[in-house]
Amino acid sequence: RPLVVMQSVSKVFSSGTVALSNMSLTVESGEFVSLLGPSGCGKSTALRIIAGLGDVTSGTIDWPSSRINSRGLPEGDIGFVFQEPTLMPWKNVFDNVHLPLRLRRVPKAAAHDQIIEVLTTVGLQDFAKAYPRELSGGMKMRVSIARALVTKPKLLLMDEPFAALDEITRQKLNDDVLRLWKATGITVIFVTHSVFESAYLSNRIVVMKARPGRVHADVPLITSLERD
Numbered sequence: 001r002p003l004v005v006m007q008s009v010s011k012v013f014s015s016g017t018v019a020l021s022n023m024s025l026t027v028e029s030g031e032f033v034s035l036l037g038p039s040g041c042g043k044s045t046a047l048r049i050i051a052g053l054g055d056v057t058s059g060t061i062d063w064p065s066s067r068i069n070s071r072g073l074p075e076g077d078i079g080f081v082f083q084e085p086t087l088m089p090w091k092n093v094f095d096n097v098h099l100p101l102r103l104r105r106v107p108k109a110a111a112h113d114q115i116i117e118v119l120t121t122v123g124l125q126d127f128a129k130a131y132p133r134e135l136s137g138g139m140k141m142r143v144s145i146a147r148a149l150v151t152k153p154k155l156l157l158m159d160e161p162f163a164a165l166d167e168i169t170r171q172k173l174n175d176d177v178l179r180l181w182k183a184t185g186i187t188v189i190f191v192t193h194s195v196f197e198s199a200y201l202s203n204r205i206v207v208m209k210a211r212p213g214r215v216h217a218d219v220p221l222i223t224s225l226e227r228d
């Protein structure tokens with residue numbers, strides 16, 4: 001069963017802006033999909049809707065593989081990484097990553113191994129006690145990724161996560177995300193306006209166009225991108 005099914009979704013903001021017009025998208029388990037398009041074409045709006053963070057004006061969004069909670073949203077199956085790392089500056093790395101578990105009332109002691117494991121995945125096992133201000137931009141982004149992964153989501157949504165980083169750091173993080181995708185069963189939807197990034201990372205590129213935001217092309221890639 002697919003993880004996400006968007007059917008003819010339109011989103012009109014109260015300002016009158018038509019951010020999405022009749023967008024349909026089905027994402028199967030295990031895919032690495034890029035949402036590619038210029039600024040303002042509705043990528044973030046689409047991603048937020050896929051995350052259950054925003055309602056639709058018309059059309060439907062479903063998560064056929066997920067347990068749905070009383071508010072009609074998928075329970076714990078989706079990790080979200082924003083462009084800004086959005087870490088709590090007064091909490092150390094360990095406590096920042098603990099946050100999603102804390103919201104589920106999992107105490108620190110019970111979450112310890114899980115948090116160290118996910119910090120190891122992103123190469124930050126030695127920085128559990130560090131504070132965000134002590135970390136580089138790339139490291140902060142790794143903490144954000146760890147935080148998104150700590151609940152073991154099936155689906156990882158990334159909204160132009162590395163756009164603010166320098167080229168070298170960005171390339172390293174791209175490789176890390178690829179490694180992560182290959183090593184786990186996770187499904188990724190990655191928003192970017194970089195053609196290079198989308199081709200490098202994904203095995204399917206969904207191209208969007210603006211005014212109104214819609215899917216312009218849906219391209220499966222013939223690549224060596226396979227899981228080991």
Ligand code: ADP
Nearest residue numbers: 011012013014015016017040044054055056057
């Ligand atoms: P809704 O469709 O949920 O009613 P609103 O139009 O009320 O959305 O906007 C939600 C929030 O987004 C408001 O705080 C608003 O100020 C802000 N916002 C408005 N225009 C933009 C924009 N172009 N880009 C990003 N945020 C915006």
Ligand code: ADP
Nearest residue numbers: 013015017019038039040041042043044045046
């Ligand atoms: P992208 O991620 O591709 O840059 P967005 O999804 O952020 O595009 O925005 C799509 C369109 O919707 C843009 O015209 C943007 O200004 C508008 N928009 C986004 N969020 C809001 C909001 N909360 N309220 C009003 N307009 C918005």
